[in-house]
Amino acid sequence: MDAISTLPQREKGPAYIALIHDLLTRTDTVAVVSELHALVDTVVNQDSVGLVVGRQVLSELVKILGDGVVKDPELRKTLVEDTLATIQPRIVSYEEQVNILRFQLADILEEEEEWSEAARVLMGTSLDSGQRAMAEADKLRVYVRIVRLLLEDEDSIQAETYYNRAALLVHSTSDKETLLQFKLCQARISDYGRKFLEAASRYHELSYVGEIDEEERRQMLMAAVTCAVLAPAGPNRSRVLASLYRDERTIDLPTYNILSKMFLDHILRSAEIKSFESTLKPHQLAKIAISSNDRLASSGHDEDPASATEPAASSRTGPSTVLDRAVMEHNLLASSNIYNNITFRGLGALLDLTPGAAETMARKMIEQGRLRGFIDQVDKLIWFEGSREEDDAQGKAGGLGDVEDAEDTGALFTKRWDNQIRLTAANVESIVQHLTEKGLVKLTAVA
Missing domain, CATH: 1.20.930 (Transcription Elongation Factor S-II; Chain A)
Incomplete structure (x- = not known):
């Protein structure tokens, strides 16, 4: 030299x-x-x-x-x-x-x-500076790559910073590969941020993209199912579950059993939950904190001693993980389709929570519009309200036409009993009429 x-x-x-x-x-x-x-x-x-x-x-x-x-x-x-x-x-x-x-x-x-x-x-x-200015499309590729690398090590906080920078430049390119990587980062950021409904929709959308390898599309479909299961129970999640349940490809997934039970509002058992839990990633098993107000409300005990027919109360004051919360909320929603009402202690036994914690969870879901019902603090009951539209023929039993509402006696059980009788009679009449039209039943006049 x-x-x-x-x-x-x-x-x-x-x-x-x-x-x-x-x-x-x-x-x-x-x-x-x-x-x-x-x-x-x-x-x-x-x-x-x-x-x-x-x-x-x-x-x-x-x-x-x-x-x-x-x-x-x-x-x-x-x-x-x-x-x-x-x-x-x-x-x-x-x-x-x-x-x-x-x-x-x-x-x-x-x-x-x-x-x-x-x-x-x-x-x-x-x-952003240098001897030659870098094109916005090139900057976007760098930002997307940084986000992808950070998410591989589950550093979602720093990844979101660079994702936000990429979002400002996404309009600058028409390159399909870059846009697909950006959309995948978008779904994963929502997943890590516990925006599970949004993540499920994005994963499901990507699973239809033909440019992506078939095995990767299957992984995205599985991720969509997982995020839908972990999402907060309610009407929005039901729509996402319905979309996934109708997708013919999900029947071959190992998570199809829990998807179908979620969609059909069946109560989930611990063995099924354990099997599903083994498929989750670490961030999807993150611990969740209970607020001091909820902990105080959840730790309360019934003033009256439990009757011999009521199950023993659990000692848990709330869900411990994201999956735990999703399953409890789902089982609560599923129980609303089975029972007209349930005691705090009975719901606590179903969800493995203290009576106070079960009441707190139901109250939150009712407040957020994810559960239809009301709480009777005096009798320590949670009443569920039906969400299905009544049959058009209801109230027209026996061919009598519209039946006027009975006098309001204020008796809730009497009203429900009358409504059930009217609906049953209307359904029986409809079945008999159908059988008669088919010639399967011949009606004779009664002397």
Whole structure:
């Protein structure tokens, strides 16, 4: 290198480049690293070399490293890292070369499954300033890649920051691959943020995209089912469950059993929950905190001693995980289709909660419009209100036409009993009429 320093300025560049090629052909890796370090340090930090020659030599070195001339992955990684460290004091003058080196190092780290390290390397790239302004579509690709890498290590908080940056640039590209990766990141961010309904819809949408590999589409469909099951019970979740249940592909999934039971409002048993729990990712098993107000309300005991017919009360004051809460809310919603009313202790036994905690969960769901009913604090009962429309023929039993409402006696049980009799009579008449039309039944006049 001392001989090269005495050459005319226009000959220094080709001489340093020839020396790089010569160094990389040697077999002694330790010598290659040390001598290449000395060369880069001379080219970058010696004023006698000049910026033009420095950029020319560094560009060639970056190209050689990117073309795979160095076969040993560990040696290549060491050379890239050492070159980046050497250029650091003069990074402003060599931003373009540094960015390319960072992309190369990120590729190496990603191959080694060092997701967070690869993301941090990409975060250091200069995207908003430099010798050449980076196009918005290129920035979007970098941001989406950072989000994807961070989510691999479940760093959803930092991933959301870069996702928000990508969302501002998504209009700048029409590249299908980039847009699909962005939509997948969108679904995963919603998943990690416990916006399970939104995540389920996005996963389900992606599972129909033909450009995605079939196995990956199946994984997205499974993710959609999982998120739908974990979503808060209520009308919105029922619509998502219906969409998934009608999808013919879900019948082959291992989670189809719990999907069908959720959709059909069947009560889930502990064995089924355990089986489903084994398919969940760590963030979907995250612990949830109970507010101090809810804990105080949930820990209350019945003032009256439990009768011999009532089940023993549980000691749990609330759900412990996201899955726990989703299953409890579903079982509460399913019980509303079975019972007209239920005691706090009975619901607590069904949900494995204290009577106070069961009441608190029902109260919240009623307040949020996810459960139709009301609470009787005096009798310690939860009354459920039917959500189905009554039959059009109701009240027209016996061919008597519209039946006027009976006088309001204020007796709730009497009203319900009368309504059930009217509906049953109307249904019986409809069945007899259908059988008569088919000739299966012949009516005779009564003398």
